[in-house]
Amino acid sequence: MTTYDIALIGFGGVNRTLAELVAARGDTLRSELGFGLRVVAITDLRLGSLVQPEGIDLGMALNMDGASGTFAAHGGSADTINESVIRNCTADIICEATFTNPEDGEPAVSHVRWALESNKSVCTTNKGPVAIRGAELTSLAEQNGVHFEFEGAVMSGTPVIRLAKKMFAGLKLNGFEGILNGTSNYVLGRMEAGLDFEAAISEAQKLGYAEANPAADIEGYDVQLKVLILANELLDAGIELKDVQRQGISTVTPEKIQKASREGLRWKLVGSARRNVDGSVTAGVSPVALPLDHGLAGVSGATNAVSFETDLLGAVTVSGPGAGRVETAYALLSDIIAMHAARTGAAAHV
Numbered sequence: 546m547t548t549y550d551i552a553l554i555g556f557g558g559v560n561r562t563l564a565e566l567v568a569a570r571g572d573t574l575r576s577e578l579g580f581g582l583r584v585v586a587i588t589d590l591r592l593g594s595l596v597q598p599e600g601i602d603l604g605m606a607l608n609m610d611g612a613s614g615t616f617a618a619h620g621g622s623a624d625t626i627n628e629s630v631i632r633n634c635t636a637d638i639i640c641e642a643t644f645t646n647p648e649d650g651e652p653a654v655s656h657v658r659w660a661l662e663s664n665k666s667v668c669t670t671n672k673g674p675v676a677i678r679g680a681e682l683t684s685l686a687e688q689n690g691v692h693f694e695f696e697g698a699v700m701s702g703t704p705v706i707r708l709a710k711k712m713f714a715g716l717k718l719n720g721f722e723g724i725l726n727g728t729s730n731y732v733l734g735r736m737e738a739g740l741d742f743e744a745a746i747s748e749a750q751k752l753g754y755a756e757a758n759p760a761a762d763i764e765g766y767d768v769q770l771k772v773l774i775l776a777n778e779l780l781d782a783g784i785e786l787k788d789v790q791r792q793g794i795s796t797v798t799p800e801k802i803q804k805a806s807r808e809g810l811r812w813k814l815v816g817s818a819r820r821n822v823d824g825s826v827t828a829g830v831s832p833v834a835l836p837l838d839h840g841l842a843g844v845s846g847a848t849n850a851v852s853f854e855t856d857l858l859g860a861v862t863v864s865g866p867g868a869g870r871v872e873t874a875y876a877l878l879s880d881i882i883a884m885h886a887a888r889t890g891a892a893a894h895v
């Protein structure tokens with residue numbers, strides 16, 4: 546049976562949860578999916594780097610939290626030597642889950658590039674490389690005969706990108722609108738319930754929804770990246786970050802939320818893209834007070850939803866978790882399942 550060796554770049558909420566899944570469910574994965582997974586390298590800013598081609602003891606790695614020392618105490622290094630680990634380790638697949646940088650995607654763009662250049666496949670939940678360098682990295686993967694998968698970059702583990710690419714064949718997509726950030730949606734809901742903004746953000750952080758800098762969620766940068774990804778991947782828009790207008794929810798005060806509630810409206814952070822008559826695409830993200838009977842008004846908590854406008858079916862809506870450690874770790878697993886299916890011709894249901 547095939548075993549894929551994987552390297553975890555960034556060992557925070559998402560990649561730790563992937564390691565937990567591998568440790569707890571390795572046998573089930575093997576029997577149900579037809580392949581095994583073995584973690585052979587981990588790097589993290591707080592822990593340093595560890596490379597063990599025979600497989601890392603995941604119990605040991607999961608017990609380390611940065612306060613309890615670094616990988617130097619386990620035969621590794623206290624330094625985060627990403628380039629050397631990514632290029633030289635024996636992994637077949639690099640799982641990139643470091644911080645998303647909404648400006649230029651670095652250093653994650655480099656992490657992905659180093660992996661693809663050294664003929665390793667990549668799965669990532671990091672929106673930066675996909676949004677800002679997606680076309681270039683996809684083409685590099687193709688040139689090198691490896692895979693670049695990023696289902697978790699939009700709506701965490703909820704299948705959207707692969708689903709739309711495969712299941713909407715024969716349909717023309719004219720645009721989409723959706724709730725694409727779990728944190729801001731969670732915060733708006735908690736504020737409607739009477740919580741203050743800071744307390745609501747703190748809850749979203751504890752639940753593993755928020756970015757390392759939650760301003761990325763609140764000020765719309767995260768949705769800007771996701772709109773860019775969906776527009777380029779699904780509408781073939783050929784647009785850049787500067788083409789996606791951005792406004793976050795920091796202007797949506799508790800007073801505005803209560804007033805909207807009295808008027809039968811609910812504030813939501815809506816990301817959208819629409820194809821114009823001349824073929825160009827207009828895209829943006831902004832807070833909107835939606836009537837309660839609008840399809841997106843009832844989407845609550847960290848749930849996300851995106852409604853695609855198609856020529857033959859009209860609106861087709863996909864809804865599911867948009868954030869969360871387990872949900873996003875599953876996205877990485879679904880990427881690996883898709884790679885395995887592409888390699889072996891096995892049916893992939895994800």
Ligand SMILES: NC(=O)C1=CN([C@@H]2O[C@H](COP(=O)(O)OP(=O)(O)OC[C@H]3O[C@@H](n4cnc5c(N)ncnc54)[C@H](O)[C@@H]3O)[C@@H](O)[C@H]2O)C=CC1
Pocket residue numbers: 554555556557558559560588589590591625627642643644645652670671672697698699700701753754755756757867868869870873
């Ligand atoms: N948590 C979620 O619900 C979702 C997260 N994502 C994305 O997945 C990625 C990971 O998310 P989380 O695990 O929740 O974040 P996190 O903040 O819990 O973990 C990120 C980890 O990466 C490490 N790191 C940062 N820069 C690094 C570098 N240059 N080299 C090595 N390690 C580095 C940090 O020390 C940290 O442990 C982020 O890009 C995030 O935007 C995407 C979808 C959902």
Ligand SMILES: N[C@@H](CC=O)C(=O)O
Pocket residue numbers: 698700701725726727728729754755756762767867868869
């Ligand atoms: N911080 C993001 C995580 C997923 O991309 C969110 O809240 O949606």
